[in-house]
Amino acid sequence: MPQIEFEYQFNYRPLFVETRSQKLLTPPLPVIEVALTYKTVVTTDFALIDSGSTFSVFTREIADELGIEVLQGRVQRLSTLGGSLLAYGHGIEIEIAPNLRYQTEVLFTEYPVPRNLLGHNGFLDQVAVALRSKYGLIYLNPEN
Amino acid sequence: MSQTTVEEIYTAVQRLPSKERMRLSELLKREREPELQSDEAQTDASQPRALDQIPPTREAEMQWLLDHPDFWDQHRGEHVALWGNEMIAVGKTRKEVVNVARQRGIKFPFVQYLPVHEHEWYLGMSNQPAIEP
Numbered sequence: 001m002p003q004i005e006f007e008y009q010f011n012y013r014p015l016f017v018e019t020r021s022q023k024l025l026t027p028p029l030p031v032i033e034v035a036l037t038y039k040t041v042v043t044t045d046f047a048l049i050d051s052g053s054t055f056s057v058f059t060r061e062i063a064d065e066l067g068i069e070v071l072q073g074r075v076q077r078l079s080t081l082g083g084s085l086l087a088y089g090h091g092i093e094i095e096i097a098p099n100l101r102y103q104t105e106v107l108f109t110e111y112p113v114p115r116n117l118l119g120h121n122g123f124l125d126q127v128a129v130a131l132r133s134k135y136g137l138i139y140l141n142p143e144n
Numbered sequence: 145m146s147q148t149t150v151e152e153i154y155t156a157v158q159r160l161p162s163k164e165r166m167r168l169s170e171l172l173k174r175e176r177e178p179e180l181q182s183d184e185a186q187t188d189a190s191q192p193r194a195l196d197q198i199p200p201t202r203e204a205e206m207q208w209l210l211d212h213p214d215f216w217d218q219h220r221g222e223h224v225a226l227w228g229n230e231m232i233a234v235g236k237t238r239k240e241v242v243n244v245a246r247q248r249g250i251k252f253p254f255v256q257y258l259p260v261h262e263h264e265w266y267l268g269m270s271n272q273p274a275i276e277p
Contacts, residue, residue: 013201016209016256023213025206033202035194042194043242044252046202059257061223061238095195112223112238114257 004128006139008097015048015115028136034118036106037093038066045116049129049138053119056094056106057087062116063108066092070108078107086110094122100142102126171228198252204228205254221260225253 012028030049035042036058043065047058055076063070073088087107095101104122118124130139157165205226209216215224215231225232225241233244238255245253 014206016206018216018259023210023216025210033195033198037194044194044198045255059238061255061257064237065239065242095193097195098193112257112259114259 004130004141006128006130006141008100008140010138010140012133012136012138013046015046030131030133030138032096032118032138032140035095036062036066037095038063038068038090041066047116047118049123049131050117050119051124051129053117054121055087055119056104056117056122057113057119058106058108058116059113060109061112063088063090068092068108070110073108074105076107085113094126096127096140100127100140102142194252199228202254205256209256216258219258221258223255223257225250225255227253 010032013031014025014028015031017024017026031046032049033044033046035044043062045058045062047056055078057078060070068090070088070090073090076087076089078085078087087109089105089107091103091105093101093103094106104126106122126143128141128143131137132139157168160168205228208226208229208231209224212231215234219234222234222236223238223241224234225245227245227250232248232250232253233241235241235244238257241255242253245251
C-alpha cells in the first residue's frame with residue numbers, strides 16, 4: 001500500500017446555512033480559505049472540499065471582483081439538488097498555502113451563490129487530500 | 145475632568161474573566177491589523193501573501209452573523225463584509241462591499257452572500273454536469 005506524507009494541515013470549519021425557522025452554523029466541514037488571483041487582483045474566500053463535485057465552482061461575485069468577464073468563459077451547465085445552473089470556466093491561480101499554489105480552470109456561477117466548492121477539476125486533480133472528520137482535520141499535499 | 149490612565153485600564157482588564165481578556169486581546173489585534181497591513185504594503189514592494197493577511201479563524205465574523213438574524217432578513221440578496229465583530233459594509237455586490245473595506249485598510253474582509261431563497265444553500269450537496277436533452 002503506498003504511503004503519502006502531507007505537508008499541510010487545516011482544521012474543519014462550519015459554514016452558514018438557513019432553515020425555515022433559523023440561521024445557524026453547520027457542523028464543522030472540510031472548508032479552507034483560499035486566495036484567488038487573476039492577473040494582479042487577489043481575493044480570498046472560503047471553499048468547501050467536495051469530492052462529490054466534478055468541478056471547482058466559485059460564486060460569480062468573486063469573478064466580478066477579480067475583473068473577470070464571466071460570460072466570456074467556457075459554458076458548463078451544472079445539476080445540483082437546488083436545481084440546475086450555468087457556470088463559466090476561467091483560468092486563475094489558486095493559493096492554499098505557501099508552496100501550494102497553481103494555475104487552473106474553475107467555474108464561476110451565472111448568479112451569486114452562498115458557498116464555493118473545491119471539486120475534482122481544479123482542486124482534487126492538483127492536491128492530495130486526506131480528511132479525518134472524527135477529528136476535524138484536513139491534510140493537503142501538492143500532487144506532482 | 146479626570147482622565148483614565150493606561151495603568152487603570154490594565155488593572156481593570158486583569159479583573160476580567162480569562163474569556164473576556166482573550167476577546168479584548170482579539171479586538172485590539174484586529175484594530176491594529178489594517179495599520180500593520182498598510183505598513184507592510186509601504187515597506188515590502190514584493191507584496192505580502194494574501195493568506196498571511198487573514199485571521200486564522202473567522203469566528204468573530206461568524207458569531208456576528210449568528211447574533212444578527214434580523215439583519216439577514218433585511219438584506220436578502222445582498223453581500224455583507226465583516227471584520228472581527230464589526231459590520232463594515234452591506235451592498236448589492238461583493239465588489240462594492242470589498243471596496244468599502246479596502247478604503248478602510250482592510251484588504252481581505254469576510255464576505256457573506258445572504259441568499260434570497262433557502263434552496264440556494266444546497267449548492268454543494270451535488271454538483272455534476274447536467275445531462276443535456
